Structure formats: C-alpha cells, structure tokens
Amino acid sequence: MSGLAALQRRFQAGLIAGDLAGLAAEVRHSAGLAVHVHAARAMLVEGLADNFAKTLHWLGGDAFTALALDYAAITPSGSWTLADYGDDFAEYLRRHCPDAPEVADLAALDWALRTAFAATDPVPSDWASAPGVDWERLRLALAPGATLIAMASNADAIWQAIPDRPIAPAATPGVVLVWRQRLEPHFRRLPAAEAGLLAALADGLRFGPACDASGATSQQIGGWLQAWLSDGLVVPRA
Numbered sequence: 001m002s003g004l005a006a007l008q009r010r011f012q013a014g015l016i017a018g019d020l021a022g023l024a025a026e027v028r029h030s031a032g033l034a035v036h037v038h039a040a041r042a043m044l045v046e047g048l049a050d051n052f053a054k055t056l057h058w059l060g061g062d063a064f065t066a067l068a069l070d071y072a073a074i075t076p077s078g079s080w081t082l083a084d085y086g087d088d089f090a091e092y093l094r095r096h097c098p099d100a101p102e103v104a105d106l107a108a109l110d111w112a113l114r115t116a117f118a119a120t121d122p123v124p125s126d127w128a129s130a131p132g133v134d135w136e137r138l139r140l141a142l143a144p145g146a147t148l149i150a151m152a153s154n155a156d157a158i159w160q161a162i163p164d165r166p167i168a169p170a171a172t173p174g175v176v177l178v179w180r181q182r183l184e185p186h187f188r189r190l191p192a193a194e195a196g197l198l199a200a201l202a203d204g205l206r207f208g209p210a211c212d213a214s215g216a217t218s219q220q221i222g223g224w225l226q227a228w229l230s231d232g233l234v235v236p237r238a
Contacts, residue, residue, distance in 0.1 A: 044085060051089075067092075145178075156189055197214040
C-alpha cells in the first residue's frame with residue numbers, strides 16, 4: 001500500500017472515530033482537521049434529523065442534537081446514502097432514555113415508516129384465490145417493508161398528534177403494525193390476538209397451527225385475512 005493510500009485510510013478511520021489528532025504531524029494545516037470532524041458529525045446528525053423527524057419534534061432540537069451527536073460518535077455510516085443511517089437509533093434511545101420509553105418508540109415508528117415507504121411494491125393478492133392453496137400447511141411472510149413494533153407507550157398516538165395536538169405520554173404496551181399500501185406507508189395498533197397471529201406467521205409457523213394457537217374465532221381470522229390480503233400485507237413464504 002502506498003504512503004498516500006495508507007494516509008487516506010487512516011484519515012477515513014479517524015474521521016469515522018471523530019479523532020484525527022494522530023494525523024496532526026503529517027499534514028500541513030493540522031488545525032483544519034477539526035473542521036473535517038465537525039463537518040462529518042454534522043452531516044450524520046442532519047441525516048438523523050431527516051430520518052427521525054417526529055422524534056426530533058418531540059425531543060426538541062437541543063436534546064435531539066445532543067443524543068444524535070453521541071450516537072454519531074460511536075456509529076459510522078455504512079451506506080452511501082444518509083437515508084439508510086440510523087437503523088439502530090431507536091435501540092440506542094431505548095438504552096439512553098429509559099425513563100421516557102415513548103422516545104425510542106417514536107424513533108422505531110419513524111424508521112419503520114421510512115423503511116415501508118422505500119420497500120418494493122407488494123405482491124398482488126390474487127395468489128390467495130388460486131386453486132390448490134393448502135391453507136392448513138401454508139407458510140406466510142410479511143410483505144416487504146411491513147413490520148411489527150412492540151411498543152411500551154402511546155407513541156403511535158403521539159406521532160399522529162404531532163405537531164398540532166400534543167398529548168402526554170402514557171404507558172400503553174401493545175403492537176403497532178407498519179406497512180405500505182400502494183404508495184403510502186400506514187400504521188395501526190393491533191388487537192392482541194391479531195398481533196399474536198401475525199407474529200406467529202412472521203416467525204414461520206404454518207397458517208393452520210398458527211390460527212389454532214391464536215385462540216381467535218374463525219370469523220375474526222377471516223376478517224383479518226381479508227384485510228391483510230386487501231392491504232397486500234402477507235405473501236407466501238419463499
């Protein structure tokens with residue numbers, strides 16, 4: 001490796017780590033190194049602010065920036081685009097804001113909605129009416145971009161209320177489903193039985209046994225399945 005290539009690699013590593021002091025003796029204007037570090041961190045924080053807009057609004061600019069800077073200091077970007085940055089930001093917030101679970105829940109919802117928006121188009125639901133579908137043994141998966149979020153708070157209600165109707169956080173555990181319908185991402189809080197059935201299907205359990213274990217009535221399951229197919233929410237597992 002040439003001396004220039006080695007210097008470039010060290011510069012990249014130092015930029016990611018937020019510390020270029022080790023290169024001070026090897027550059028002509030060492031004072032400029034801090035500028036590069038600041039610019040890189042600012043870019044990552046800007047990316048987080050865009051990806052977690054409702055979380056930013058809830059926390060306020062100063063509090064969000066402080067948390068985002070700490071996160072950026074230990075979490076380099078692994079993608080060419082900042083749209084992919086922050087996939088574990090919600091878990092970071094869960095560890096650092098244990099007394100405010102709605103913060104991490106809001107971030108998880110922000111991220112899931114962005115993921116759903118960028119997902120590939122859902123598979124047409126006409127597969128369900130094809131002859132010979134063995135529903136008892138069928139394995140289903142959630143459509144691309146769809147996810148189930150286990151929440152400890154009423155962050156879904158807070159998200160909808162921002163910015164016009166601020167509401168207080170409350171401990172309301174439950175599961176929120178996020179998916180893309182046509183071109184728009186959507187979310188809704190699920191009844192416990194529906195959430196349990198979808199989670200079992202997402203884990204690979206066959207449709208028949210999953211329905212039996214859910215404790216739901218056939219009428220409930222039929223209604224849920226009709227809605228899932230209408231929304232393009234479930235697809236046959238490959």
